[in-house]
Amino acid sequence: MRKKILAANWKMNLTHSEAESYLETFLSEIGQVNDVEIVIIPPFTAIPALVSASEKVAFLRIGAQNMHWEKNGAFTGEVSATMLRALYVKYVIIGHSERRMLFGETDEIVNRKVRSALDAGLRPILCVGESLHERDSGEVEEVLRRQLRKGLENVVEKDLSEIVVAYEPCWAIGTGRSATPVEAEQSHAFIRSDLSELFGATAADRVRIQYGGSVKPENAEDLMRQKNIDGALIGGASLDPRSFARIIWRAEAALA
Numbered sequence: 001m002r003k004k005i006l007a008a009n010w011k012m013n014l015t016h017s018e019a020e021s022y023l024e025t026f027l028s029e030i031g032q033v034n035d036v037e038i039v040i041i042p043p044f045t046a047i048p049a050l051v052s053a054s055e056k057v058a059f060l061r062i063g064a065q066n067m068h069w070e071k072n073g074a075f076t077g078e079v080s081a082t083m084l085r086a087l088y089v090k091y092v093i094i095g096h097s098e099r100r101m102l103f104g105e106t107d108e109i110v111n112r113k114v115r116s117a118l119d120a121g122l123r124p125i126l127c128v129g130e131s132l133h134e135r136d137s138g139e140v141e142e143v144l145r146r147q148l149r150k151g152l153e154n155v156v157e158k159d160l161s162e163i164v165v166a167y168e169p170c171w172a173i174g175t176g177r178s179a180t181p182v183e184a185e186q187s188h189a190f191i192r193s194d195l196s197e198l199f200g201a202t203a204a205d206r207v208r209i210q211y212g213g214s215v216k217p218e219n220a221e222d223l224m225r226q227k228n229i230d231g232a233l234i235g236g237a238s239l240d241p242r243s244f245a246r247i248i249w250r251a252e253a254a255l256a
């Protein structure tokens with residue numbers, strides 16, 4: 001049984017002190033959580049404050065939104081996996097569509113980052129997903145296959161269970177237009193079958209595949225009920241601690 005994982009991607013929002021108030025409100029709202037794993041992924045600047053404020057909260061982990069693939073060196077403005085690990089960061093988003101589109105990240109860069117994260121003991125959240133044009137041209141599976149195969153090149157089977165895949169169709173991110181549960185499940189099932197071809201059915205069956213793209217309290221439960229949807233990566237709706245808590249409750253309800 002794969003434990004569902006709900007992650008809040010704050011993108012470039014909230015200062016470290018706003019992050020502390022967020023966490024206070026979120027924790028008092030959410031109470032105890034047993035059956036799902038929660039990750040908050042703030043900008044780098046808020047990571048230390050959130051790590052220390054959440055030290056005793058067993059169900060909550062802190063993640064990062066990006067990293068460089070080298071351990072250190074002359075890469076002005078960058079942060080390495082080792083540095084994140086030293087802050088007790090557990091997860092790192094890799095290959096988010098905003099990084100692919102706005103910062104020119106290629107599948108090759110994504111792959112270097114995935115391997116570097118694994119080497120440092122970080123769990124990559126590998127984002128894949130098609131554009132609207134690719135969907136309209138019937139290329140969804142081809143795009144997903146390419147992003148998965150290149151993103152996971154030279155990753156060995158024993159490391160696969162450390163990886164979370166996030167299926168995030170670009171046309172659903174920040175647009176208010178989520179994929180329907182059926183559309184999302186189709187892509188998730190395809191991703192799992194492709195992972196199975198690459199790593200074998202047992203390893204593929206253990207991988208958690210999150211859905212991301214306009215998840216909100218109103219659509220979370222139906223999405224989370226799908227067989228191959230093992231959680232969500234949530235942008236806009238996670239910026240309000242109460243709305244993030246409501247999404248988590250809907251995900252818990254889907255387990256019932």
Ligand code: PEP
Nearest residue numbers: 173174212213214235236
């Ligand atoms: C995201 O940025 O990963 C995301 C899914 O954003 P939103 O929930 O706002 O669509």
